[in-house]
Amino acid sequence: MQHSVKNLEAYLRETLHTPIRLESWSEATTLPAYLTGQYDFFDVTVGNVRVLFLQSADEPVPSAAKKHELALQQYWTGPVAFAFERITPRTRQRMVSEGLSFVVPDNQIYLPALGVNLRERYQARLQTTDRLRPSAQVLFLYVLANRPPASSTPSGLARRLGYTAMAMGQALNQLEDAKLVHVHKEGRERLFELAGQPTDLWHQAQPLLASPVGRRHHLVGVTPSARKGLIAGLGALATYSTLAEPAVPAVALDRVTAKSLLNAPGVQELPAPAEADLEVEVWTYKPTVLSEGPAVDRLSLYLSLRDDTDERVQSALDEMMRGVTW
Numbered sequence: 001m002q003h004s005v006k007n008l009e010a011y012l013r014e015t016l017h018t019p020i021r022l023e024s025w026s027e028a029t030t031l032p033a034y035l036t037g038q039y040d041f042f043d044v045t046v047g048n049v050r051v052l053f054l055q056s057a058d059e060p061v062p063s064a065a066k067k068h069e070l071a072l073q074q075y076w077t078g079p080v081a082f083a084f085e086r087i088t089p090r091t092r093q094r095m096v097s098e099g100l101s102f103v104v105p106d107n108q109i110y111l112p113a114l115g116v117n118l119r120e121r122y123q124a125r126l127q128t129t130d131r132l133r134p135s136a137q138v139l140f141l142y143v144l145a146n147r148p149p150a151s152s153t154p155s156g157l158a159r160r161l162g163y164t165a166m167a168m169g170q171a172l173n174q175l176e177d178a179k180l181v182h183v184h185k186e187g188r189e190r191l192f193e194l195a196g197q198p199t200d201l202w203h204q205a206q207p208l209l210a211s212p213v214g215r216r217h218h219l220v221g222v223t224p225s226a227r228k229g230l231i232a233g234l235g236a237l238a239t240y241s242t243l244a245e246p247a248v249p250a251v252a253l254d255r256v257t258a259k260s261l262l263n264a265p266g267v268q269e270l271p272a273p274a275e276a277d278l279e280v281e282v283w284t285y286k287p288t289v290l291s292e293g294p295a296v297d298r299l300s301l302y303l304s305l306r307d308d309t310d311e312r313v314q315s316a317l318d319e320m321m322r323g324v325t326w
């Protein structure tokens with residue numbers, strides 16, 4: 001059984017991209033005999049979520065597993081997951097339909113409480129993706145612009161990009177599915193590198209990339225001392241090209257900073273941009289992680305303006321992109 005526990009622990013660590021240590025659940029001794037006779041109980045905290053794993057050598061009967069999960073509710077308030085060594089397609093389907101979380105080490109994992117949908121090692125992950133997640137997009141743009149060494153790991157870039165190791169691991173999964181990176185393992189680490197030349201991958205990824213701008217706010221009453229953020233929009237494009245400066249400056253902020261600014265004393269939001277003295281772009285990822293200057297990075301800026309129908313803007317975007325060093 002100890003070997004099975006180590007396999008489960010290693011598989012969770014690899015899949016969730018975070019340190020995992022399974023501990024025997026001390027309160028298992030208070031459970032009914034029909035539960036302790038069938039399972040070994042381990043609890044683990046992942047992020048801020050505490051999960052109780054019920055490990056058994058035998059594949060569970062989904063209807064019985066559901067009853068066992070319900071019976072545990074008077075002893076355990078968090079999510080429950082079953083761990084076992086093998087599973088048939090029929091049982092897997094019934095477990096998912098019953099909403100039962102489970103892990104089959106080195107094979108399958110379904111932990112919706114941790115944001116992990118059904119994943120199978122020996123069955124390719126879903127290949128069709130409309131858009132990259134913001135975390136996957138920022139990872140891709142960072143790698144394109146900075147060309148980190150082939151020894152890069154998702155956990156190594158997590159802090160730099162402002163995400164958890166788990167989120168970066170899931171972002172890497174999406175980039176691998178989109179064939180934008182090559183991933184290989186060395187020991188317990190997953191290393192990755194670009195799957196081709198940066199310029200080719202940039203064009204290949206265009207259908208998957210979205211504007212980083214989630215919302216735009218047009219404000220008045222923002223004092224110079226409160227005017228934070230990187231230069232964005234047409235003002236940023238003017239710094240990278242010969243485009244004229246816009247009448248209303250724009251800044252890019254993350255959600256938390258933007259909320260603070262919008263709630264600042266004296267700040268008012270206008271329904272239209274005509275009378276505003278500042279435009280605030282609220283980005284889906286932190287604009288500062290990709291920029292090394294006063295303006296937002298070129299690649300994100302391109303994505304934020306590529307659908308602008310103004311010919312002058314399109315000409316300036318072409319000029320800006322010619323200055324990108326791949």
